[in-house]
Amino acid sequence: xxxxxxxxxxxxxxxxxxxxxxxxxxxxxxxxxxxxxxxxxxxxxxxxxxxxxxxxxxxxxxxxxxxxxxxxxxxxxxxxxxxxxxxxxxxxxxxxxxxxxxxxxxxxxxxxxxxxxxxxxxxxxxxxxxxxxxxxxxxxxxxxxxxxxxxxxxxxxxxxxxxxxxxxxxxxxxxxxxxxxxxxxxxxxxxxxxxxxxxxxxxxxxxxxxxxxxxxxxxxxxxxxxxxxxxxxxxxxxxxxxxxxxxxxxxxxxxxxxxxxxxxxxxxxxxxxxxxxxxxxxxxxxxxxxxxxxxxxxxxxxxxxxxxxxxxxxxxxxxxxxxxxxxxxxxxxxxxxxxxxxxxxxxxxxxxxxxxxxxxxxxxxxxxxxxxxxxxxxxxxxxxxxxxxxxxxxxxxxxxxxxxxxxxxxxxxxxxxxxxxxxxxxxxxxxxxxxxxxxxxxxxxxxxxxxxxxxxxxxxxxxxxxxxxxxxxxxxxxxxxxxxxxxxxxxxxxxxxxxxxxxxxxxxxxxxxxxxxxxxxxxxxxxxxxxxxxxxxxxxxxxxxxxxxxxxxxxxxxxxxxxxxxxxxxxxxxxxxxxxxxxxxxxxxxxxxxxxxxxxxxxxxxxxxxxxxxxxxxxxxxxxxxxxxxxxxxxxxxxxxxxxxxxxxxxxxxxxxxxxxxxxxxxxxxxxxxxxxxxxxxx
Numbered sequence: 001x002x003x004x005x006x007x008x009x010x011x012x013x014x015x016x017x018x019x020x021x022x023x024x025x026x027x028x029x030x031x032x033x034x035x036x037x038x039x040x041x042x043x044x045x046x047x048x049x050x051x052x053x054x055x056x057x058x059x060x061x062x063x064x065x066x067x068x069x070x071x072x073x074x075x076x077x078x079x080x081x082x083x084x085x086x087x088x089x090x091x092x093x094x095x096x097x098x099x100x101x102x103x104x105x106x107x108x109x110x111x112x113x114x115x116x117x118x119x120x121x122x123x124x125x126x127x128x129x130x131x132x133x134x135x136x137x138x139x140x141x142x143x144x145x146x147x148x149x150x151x152x153x154x155x156x157x158x159x160x161x162x163x164x165x166x167x168x169x170x171x172x173x174x175x176x177x178x179x180x181x182x183x184x185x186x187x188x189x190x191x192x193x194x195x196x197x198x199x200x201x202x203x204x205x206x207x208x209x210x211x212x213x214x215x216x217x218x219x220x221x222x223x224x225x226x227x228x229x230x231x232x233x234x235x236x237x238x239x240x241x242x243x244x245x246x247x248x249x250x251x252x253x254x255x256x257x258x259x260x261x262x263x264x265x266x267x268x269x270x271x272x273x274x275x276x277x278x279x280x281x282x283x284x285x286x287x288x289x290x291x292x293x294x295x296x297x298x299x300x301x302x303x304x305x306x307x308x309x310x311x312x313x314x315x316x317x318x319x320x321x322x323x324x325x326x327x328x329x330x331x332x333x334x335x336x337x338x339x340x341x342x343x344x345x346x347x348x349x350x351x352x353x354x355x356x357x358x359x360x361x362x363x364x365x366x367x368x369x370x371x372x373x374x375x376x377x378x379x380x381x382x383x384x385x386x387x388x389x390x391x392x393x394x395x396x397x398x399x400x401x402x403x404x405x406x407x408x409x410x411x412x413x414x415x416x417x418x419x420x421x422x423x424x425x426x427x428x429x430x431x432x433x434x435x436x437x438x439x440x441x442x443x444x445x446x447x448x449x450x451x452x453x454x455x456x457x458x459x460x461x462x463x464x465x466x467x468x469x470x471x472x473x474x475x476x477x478x479x480x481x482x483x484x485x486x487x488x489x490x491x492x493x494x495x496x497x498x499x500x501x502x503x504x505x506x507x508x509x510x511x512x513x514x515x516x517x518x519x520x521x522x523x524x525x526x527x528x529x530x531x532x533x534x535x536x537x538x539x540x541x542x543x544x545x546x547x548x549x550x551x552x553x554x555x556x557x558x559x560x561x562x563x564x565x566x567x568x569x570x571x572x573x574x575x576x577x578x579x580x581x582x583x584x585x586x587x588x589x590x591x592x593x594x595x596x597x598x599x600x601x602x603x604x605x606x607x608x609x610x611x612x613x614x615x616x617x618x619x620x621x622x623x624x625x626x627x628x629x630x631x632x633x634x635x636x637x638x639x640x641x642x643x644x645x646x647x648x649x650x651x652x653x654x655x656x657x658x659x660x661x662x663x664x665x666x667x668x669x670x671x672x673x674x675x676x677x678x679x680x681x682x683x
Contacts, residue, residue: 001455001642004190004463005490008049008130016132021051023099023108023135026066030059030075034231035115039069039122042189046126064105067125069118071111072096078111086141087113093197093233094143095121099136108138116197116233120144123193130490142475145433148359148388148443149473150198150237150320151191152283157202157209163394163531165401166451166458171201175209177221184228187450192232194470198445199234201225204285204322206241211248213238214268219275226276235280237320242284242304243292244268255297256307265311273315281317282308283361288325301325301346302353309355318441321354322390323347323362323378338557338565340366344378348570352384359386359441364414366567369397370523371405371514374579374589377570380419380431386441389414389432393465394449397523398513400532401449401458403653404627405513406506408468408480415476420574429476444473459649460642463491464506480507498637501630508626516619516657517664519612521592522548522556525664533656534663548591550671554598555608556591568593598672612668613676616661623654 011017024047027040040057048054056062061077070078072087081100090096095112110121124142128135154162155169157176170183178184191199201222202210212218226236245251245264255261272279286293286304294304305321312319326342347360354360360382365373369392379389391411398405415429426436434442446469450456457463467487471478481503488502517534518525524547527535539547548555558564560580568576578584582594587602598609606614628650635643666683669675676682 001460001645002186004456005130005467005487006046006126006189006193007490008046008126010052011050011129011132013132017051019134019136020047020129021053023065023106024051024055024067025053026056026058026061026063027069028058028061028066028107029069031069031071031115031118033115035119035233036069038189038192038231038233039110039119042119042126043067043122046129050129061105061107064107066107068107068109069111069122070109071115071118072113075111078109081109082111089141089143090117091143093117093120094141095124097121097125097138097140099138101137108135119192119233120195127193127486127490131486132489132494144195144197144474145429145476146443146473147434148198148441148445149196149470150200150388150443150445151196152200152204152239152390152445152447154203154205154394154447155201156207157213161451162203162205163392163396163447164449164451165394166449166456166462167453168451170450170452171225177218177225181224181228183452184225188229188232188234190456190466191229191234191470194467195474196470197234198237198280199229200237200239200283200320202239204239204283205289205291206239206285208247210239211241211244214240214244214272215248216271219272223275226279230278235278236276237280237283239283239285240308241292242286242294253297254292256294256299256303257297262307262310265308269311269315269317273317279315279317281312281319281357283320283322284308285322285324288322300350302350302358305358306353306355309357313355313357318357318359319355320359320361320388320445323360323387324368324390336565338559338567340559341565341567341570342366343376344381344570347378347385348381350385351382354385356386356440359388361388361390361445363390363392364411367523370521371398371510371517372410372521372588372592373523374521374592375414375417375419375428377575379428380421380426380436381570383437386439388441388443388445389428391444391446391469393446393469395462395465396531397526398510399653401462402532402649403513403656404459404461404505404509404650406461406468406484406509407465408472408483409507409510411469411472412476412480415472418575420572423572423574432476444469446473455645460646461502461506461649463487492638492642495637498634501634505627505630508622512619512622512626514619515615515622516660519591519615519664520556520587520608521589523592524548534660536664536667549595550668552671552673554596554600556595557593558595559593564595598668598674609668609672609674610677613665613678613680613682616665617680620654620657620661623650623657628654 093116095117098109112118157172159168159173243254245254285291287295305319308319323343325346326339362378366376395401417428419426430436464487468483471483484503488499524539525536527533528538559567561569568579579593600608669682
């Protein structure tokens with residue numbers, strides 16, 4: 001459970017093992033830098049664990065079979081075997097793995113133009129071996145699609161984690177940085193194994209203690225963490241409190257146009273880089289949900305972000321500015337009020353005003369990581385500003401790692417979404433890669449789901465979400481099925497029944513969760529505050545009535561230009577027209593974009609109210625049939641501890657799904673007085 005997808009179980013197929021041993025008995029490289037040393041250590045550990053023999057390490061080949069690591073263009077041995085046309089295809093931090101079969105030599109090359117690429121190539125090679133693939137004729141050139149591939153942690157220095165469902169922080173305890181670095185090292189390995197190259201270690205909601213992370217009191221220990229991550233090609237960032245000049249007691253203002261504030265941050269940046277020369281920069285949540293920001297001083301987000309960017313620019317640092325900004329106290333009784341419009345309304349007018357080392361971080365949907373949302377129109381709507389998408393691996397609104405809810409298919413839908421910018425086919429993944437707008441910085445970020453639980457993620461199957469995010473950040477063209485297949489094989493077994501069963505469970509789990517929770521994109525319906533369990537009218541900032549606006553006649557929010565909030569106008573013309581028309585709007589988002597009477601007939605011929613009843617019953621049934629019974633069929637094929645752990649979680653999910661079904665169906669039955677056509681029990 002602890003080793004996740006880096007189990008490196010011993011190969012049981014003797015023929016396969018013999019073929020692996022023939023090629024993997026020696027590692028050859030003349031490089032001894034920290035990152036390459038990490039690659040050598042991983043290869044040595046992985047090969048010994050899988051093959052039972054420890055490879056020798058040497059500067060030059062000793063024998064006719066070996067694995068050679070090196071930099072393209074700087075290793076004569078490698079450069080003789082790799083064609084110029086192949087070298088040209090390897091981009092920064094990408095790699096080539098190639099089996100060379102000569103008359104007297106047979107060996108494998110793992111090469112890149114950077115040390116990070118060698119490390120990524122080593123992990124990829126081990127991944128193929130774990131999946132028991134043929135390496136006798138190995139040939140792979142693989143490059144990262146997204147330049148930035150970042151993990152955000154919401155860890156607090158007291159050891160707690162906001163929206164954390166897997167125990168305490170692995171970084172902090174009792175307002176100090178932990179002393180034991182072994183688990184941090186293993187975490188850095190996990191990050192590098194899926195190509196993550198950046199980590200923000202503390203919560204975006206920066207409390208008083210976390211504010212001090214950028215002071216000398218803590219910077220030496222933060223530098224220790226940075227060194228561990230650096231050895232695995234991961235850059236460390238910190239979330240900061242925008243009001244730090246005040247909170248740390250130096251100034252009486254945080255006005256971004258005040259020269260004293262500008263100088264304070266310049267001095268602070270210089271101090272940080274003395275401790276951490278490759279420090280990545282700041283992540284900032286400002287002017288949202290009561291966090292301080294430039295609005296206090298009559299300034300805008302560009303003013304605030306640019307001031308910090310100027311402080312970091314001499315050192316190569318960046319500012320990642322979150323776009324999760326909205327008025328949480330707005331009056332929902334006004335039918336033109338719409339939180340979904342907030343990010344676009346706040347940031348689109350500032351497009352082009354941000355410095356080139358500022359990156360706007362945009363949640364994948366316009367609301368807040370709901371089980372179903374449309375793609376945020378701000379992604380791609382910013383034509384002259386660096387931006388990254390923000391996903392949430394931790395399952396805040398999707399079962400909190402008690403329920404099985406595999407999010408890779410959801411993220412795939414976002415990444416494959418066609419924005420139709422300028423009337424052309426332009427997918428979100430093309431925008432995030434930087435290829436469309438030619439941004440200086442671009443990519444993906446996600447909120448982590450890990451903690452100090454023995455299995456890292458609380459629910460062992462929730463590890464698949466972390467793995468899947470990393471693989472998609474590296475290559476968003478990978479299919480959900482291929483990512484799932486990789487993870488299951490490395491985490492559990494290559495046995496067909498195990499692979500097929502767990503893959504099926506994962507791939508249907510998002511749909512199942514959606515069925516028994518919130519229908520057709522309406523969202524929320526969870527208990528305020530902790531966001532777990534059904535509460536149809538629950539929304540912590542909604543003082544003025546139900547967020548979903550359900551009454552005796554219908555449900556949904558009219559977000560059309562014609563008669564609603566006008567939110568659809570934030571999309572390109574072609575996308576807007578699809579969402580604007582109830583007949584072309586995707587049904588899975590129907591209630592997000594339209595207010596609909598309960599008698600409205602869906603494409604299936606079922607009325608809206610009957611659809612609500614049906615899906616909630618179906619969701620519970622599928623938990624039993626597609627999750628619990630499928631898992632029970634693996635008894636004896638899965639390690640007992642893991643088997644019992646997952647079964648316990650699935651049984652909890654079943655009971656909670658029944659509660660969701662009963663609460664939601666009862667609410668709408670009592671609201672409408674319309675009976676279930678199948679006469680099932682609704683209270």
